[in-house]
């Protein structure tokens with residue numbers, strides 16, 4: 001790992017709101033060997049995610065974030081994080097099943113996540129976004 005990699009990791013580590021299991025995070029970082037562009041993307045994503053990580057229980061470990069390429073995850077703003085209604089859930093489950101699973105790029109990590117992505121997409125469309 002070059003010295004520039006160390007600087008990139010330090011930036012990630014300082015930005016990340018859950019600084020635990022640093023050795024594992026460093027291993028994941030070395031396996032990833034992020035380019036300078038990717039370091040920028042990751043650090044910006046951590047900054048963007050921080051608002052939705054107001055509950056520490058939902059912050060992935062840094063190594064999990066890196067290994068799962070979680071910087072690709074959709075950012076859910078506070079305003080969007082309104083509970084999904086029963087009707088929305090039923091409609092989303094139908095869409096999910098009839099599509100034979102997740103059709104998103106990047107793919108959702110779970111059916112629950114996929115339903116959230118579907119419902120938030122509908123809400124944005126309804127707001128004309």
Ligand SMILES: [Zn+2]
Nearest residue numbers: 102104108114
């Ligand atoms: Zn999905």
